[in-house]
Amino acid sequence: MTATATTPPPIHAPTAKEKKYDRQLRLWAASGQQALEESHVLLVIAGNGDVCSGSSVAGVETLKNLVLPSIGNFTIADSAKVTEADLGINFFLTSQSLGQSRAEECKQLLEELNPDVQGHAITTPLSDLLQDPSHLRPYNLIILCAPLPQEQRRIFCEHAQQYSVSLIHVQSAGFYSSFSIQLPSVFPIVDTHPDPDSIQDLRLLSPWPELLAEAKALDDLDKLEDHDHGHVPYALILLYYLEKWKQNNEGKAPDTFKDKTQFRDMVRAAARTDNAEGGEENFDEAAAAVLKTVAPFSIKSGCREMFEKDSCKVINKDSASFWIIAAAIKSFYETHGVLPLPGSLPDMKAKSADYIKLQNIYKSKARKDVAEVAQSVRSMEKKFSRKDVILDGEIEAFCKNAAHVKVLEGSLLPQLRIENGDVQTRKTMLKELQNTETLLPILLAFENGSRSQLDDMIANNGKIDFEALNNQFAEVERVGGRELHNISSVTGGMVAQEAIKIITRQYVPVDNTCIFDGIGGTTLVLKL
């Protein structure tokens, strides 16, 4: 049945590239690596004021953390010349860089980190770059180092939105930093890397015939020899006792918490204890799994929201392949009341052959479900005469992760919405400002001139801790835009993680704002 599974892969010692990137390939695999290597990141730094370092170090540190894992290309747009003060905070400059173009110098020293990466520098003023928005087309991620002249920031954000390019706005000064992400209006993620403990899906309350037959084949557990009894996989133990439970409870499975604890006791009591160990490991595993696995199938909010989007409900010839598969899975769900089976089976105490047999029951059901979804994908392709055929692998990956798929919806950068006086953003901010220990005032203090707007908004609000708020404003004012290397380096690490998530379309990026406080050692993530 699983011929492919047992054919040994050709022995291939890892290539030089696999060796070099081994520690990260274990996280995002070859597919993530390929996406990184095909990417081109633009870093934008505003021209130099002599007092303020313009978050340039946070930006360059971000690039360092992207060059090392091997993004394909990066470009630094920065018209400033290197000053002595730059040398005290920026590791990617040397004493010889003084007076030279900061973009060129940083580009060169960053390139040294990884011969696989190509760097570029744009040294003309940003206004030149912005004259023709098509100049921004080669980039699939734009990182803005704040502060930037408001007008220029707006142009970058609007172009990014227009071309569905992700953009990150970063600011770092003194002990504080923040970043906000502007994602494209639709940003679907299939491979969200959920916590491995949360992905178990055994379908014990909705077993398909082959699985149920396997439990029935146990016949009478009590008659098994001790050795066999101690090696029945816990999934089958639970199925077996669920049938017994149903017989005594009008055909109903345990439902309430009380039912489930009773059911757990029933399973536990069935373990044989007259042995050297005083119990059976497989029954311990079964009892421990009751609360988590004996539950009716339910879909998570991320998936439900996806189904409710118009793009999922209405498919046409221009629909992205993501939405075609999503629609196929939606129709699968509507037909069967469950999502396609992911097909993985956690390890459990069992004899090898029994476990492998059970594993294959799960796998073949998963393949069957994928085939059904694929069929409806193909019929949609045909119906709309789509030219590009959706790959089987894409359908399979989607089915496997269906329960954890997420669709994020990006909107204009929050800082611009604040500038615009957007009502919803204001509301969200007001609510957040009432939380004790909020870090939101830091972001507002970073936004020049927002204090008066803020004071109007919060005047006489008894729920706001004004002392905390004033301290945060005072601290931002005290450091006057000067970066501390450590804080910019923390920030460069955080932003690089987010950039990797966005570029690889794996893991879930921050939606949409994060503020870091290096005094308290805390962060705030919020959707503004």
Place this chain on the structure above:
Amino acid sequence: MDSPQAVNGMESRARWKYLDSILSTKSPYADPDYIPGEDVITFLESSRVLVIGAGGLGCEILKNLALSGFKDIHVIDMDTIDVSNLNRQFLFRQSDVGKSKAEVAAAFVESRVPGVKITPYNGKIQDKDEDYYMQFKLVICGLDSIEARRWINSTLVSMVDMEEPESLKPLIDGGTEGFKGQARVILPTVSSCIECQLSMHAPRAAVPLCTLASIPRQPQHCIEWAHIIAWDEQRKGDVLDTDDPEHITWLYKTALDRAKQFNIPGVTYSMTQGVVKNIIPAIASTNAIIAAACCNEAFKIATSCAPYLENYMLYTGDSDASGLYTYTFAAEKKDDCPVCGNLAQTIRIDPDMTLGEFIASLAERAEAQLKKPSLRTESTSLYYQAPKQLEEQTRPNLEKKMRDLLTDGEEVAVSDQALAIDFRYKLVFER
């Protein structure tokens, strides 16, 4: 690499303009007694600090300290540079492979940041004594070994002399795994130490030997079988070197054969390497976050310009709910900590287990994690790993039941040569 500006040691302060400015004004969060200005800067420059580890975290830490105004930095690492380090250990190049990490890293940062002195030591932390550690203002660890952390922790705790405030060396520790990491600040004897927090870093449960030997189900089981059982049986006398490609290939093929026999899919070369070398995924960005968070604490402690972390920050960059989150909390000091507490830890045991079984269980207990412990009661030696004679003398006890060796509630002293600590356990019988 010296620039005209830096010749003759007359380095201008212009380079440190931003730092000086931040240290010359007072934060609303600073202690009321804090006086900003030149003295703070002088103190920072004269603070000698020690960095343990010049790997993923260490490279970042050295860069960060050099750009935070520290001028006298020492670094210890016993490793040499491997090609798989290059995706994150950014002070190293292809041409450095095989050289000492501590030496290459120190030389690189010294040449990039004029005026900073970095003294490398290519060796083990255990080579150095208390006099050596006493010279530092604080210690920053960027290690992947729990054992080394425990060693330096207990050394720093034992150095504290209440009469001499200078003998208390703050320990700042960072660690990462994939997108996650932690930074913590430890004031030896004053706040929760690494040993107090040991149970938060529980070792992964080992797969039972009988599963490996007779009922493998996962590809990892087949690899562990090749690693732990087949190697010793089939390649008697060969010392396994997990860096030797021939050895890994042998394990891989052996595991693959076993997997085939049981119809288990999924054994790969990469997985074999991962299992036998216990490889933890590591990326530049996480190292950057954690190293800089640690150096930020070192900077705040050395200058007092803002309060330091109390005392633990956990960073999770791969949350599928919120993207990322941090959890910052004060880990508690434990009265029964074997290193910084003064009470014996209570352990509940089955009196019918043998001493040998008890010793094996110490390796897995989250709060102990002792691999080669020796045990004694106040009156007798229960088991000693060394010297040989004493080992032979005490070996028969391994088969005896605990109830025949001890009374209920008796205290046992446990030592492990890998660690500079004596553990005290009160063993309470329980069935």
